[in-house]
Amino acid sequence: MKVLVTGANGFVGSAIVRELQKRGHETAGLVRSKEAAEQLEKAGIRAIRGSIEREELLRNAAKEMDAVIHTAFFHKFSQAGLSAKTRILLGGSPGHIPARFMKEAVGAECRAIRALGEGLSRKSGSIVIALPTMTLKAGTVGKESDDGDPGSVGGGRVASERTLLELAGRGISASLVRLPPIVYGTGDRGGLLPSLIRIARSKNAASYIGDGMNRWAAVHRSDAAKLFALAAEQGEAGSRFHAVGEAGMPFKQIAESIGRHTGTPVRSLQPAQAGAYFGWLASFAAADNPVSSEQTRERMGWKPEERSLSEEMEQGDYFKS
Template identity: 30%
Template sequence: MAINKIFLTGGTGTIGTEVARDLVAHGYAVRGLARSDASAAKLQALGVTPVRGDLTTLDVARAEAAAADAVVHLAIDFARVIDSGSEEQAFVEAVGDVLKGTGKTFIGTSGTYIGVGTGKTPFTEADDGRPGAFRYKFESTFRSLGDDGGVRAIVIRPSLTHSDKIDGFPRTVIAKPRELGFAPVLDGGEEKWTYNDLHDVAVLFRLALEKAPAGFSRYHGTDESTSNRQIAEIVAAHWGVPVREATREELTEAYGFFATFFGKDNTVSSVATREQLGWEPKGARFIDLLKDGTYFKQL
């Protein structure tokens, strides 16, 4: 089935903006969900046609899904990540119902963090993650749509995403120790976190759109693994503060949702993704941008 018309959610987020830019640059006609005038203006600047609504306006979602060749879903509210889960699940199910039996493409965004705490054996695209983990039900819905619903259902699992502009999680990791007066680690900080360049992840979404098979498939956007302690030592040296053991309570107060990453290994493989889609990460590595001062110059 030829794909030209795409309905995109989350097109003004960090990853969504880059995905939108890449899709438009490659000739796709993209319509993007916009919940405010500011979001609509940002989408228009990217070459995306804005559609007013949010994840709760299911009539809009159904109409856009029916008219599109593919739906690419990236919207997530990290400010209320748990509370918004039921709204997002209702959105996914509503869109899925429209797409059932059509063979159309539905791409959903999860994350390699679904495998957090599964141990140091690399977490692969074939692994489902821990039952009850964040995004586990979300991924299961896509699997059902692909296996039994006649939908080309794709799940993309990006790792922690960065670019040469400090934003999102990298900003928190680097700036927070200056505020706290120490760079925190938990249980020694030897757990490894996994990173990937923002543009590389955007390319992965497009390659999945273009090359994934019918049915259900899943891909990992990950390139490098770096221990939290190594990051903490670089950041601490720059700010002139110590590396210190922190309690889980301190981390939760300082980092909110992201505190769940501390003390838990997230060693991830993207071998299958590279082999199946021909994906080749080319962007700068997070640890190199940290070491050469690119991020510190922006704070």
């Protein structure tokens, strides 16, 4: 099978590429930089240079494929194109820049999903997209059958889910894999866990909000990659899968582990203090996001095999300087 992976040099995307190679699939990767393209080529992966904003490029690339796994997203301002950056910076009040950034990022993703789907539709190919579990309603155990909640902390990306389901409604084999807030493993530098560790070191305290009993789900990136591959191979139109190895660890427990390894005190914050400590992460740090993967395991025969988050924090390289 010929498979295109967008965001192929990312933390999750690169693991997916390796998994597809192991399964014998002919794999291509969409990347933005020359350096990333060279790394792919050295690994025997065909590199396609470009951004997810280049809809015609995506459409044409998808025409050549049997499947697409879409993991790319504008997580940083620097990843957006010039016109998007201009709209973000000059489109209104400076205080609304974060909201404009998210609008541009989601808009680009929705257009990319449509373009990829249009290309694949001519070959009856399949498309799988990555979405966060934090698009689900907070405070309840999220299930695969649950629709994304626009009122959730990740609710902005529910539009991407709806765009994908529109493709499924047109008969395209379109499915999604939801990823928990902590996707861990060797090489993680830009995820939420290393972000929390950096904050603890800079603030000289590992903190949680209130009683810290809000839960975050987690998965090892290698286990997640296996599920993406399975979804591309077997997923049916409209399927939703959860790449969740652990349904939910209390945030306080995460903070305690960070405090122990960084030698910083562990402290509870009042909600009003969260913004000053966590910055842009404050709303996520307060979210209760337990997630089940029971339906995924039963349907796909998927079973996480890598070490747990607790084991990774004890034995991995997260706390090495």
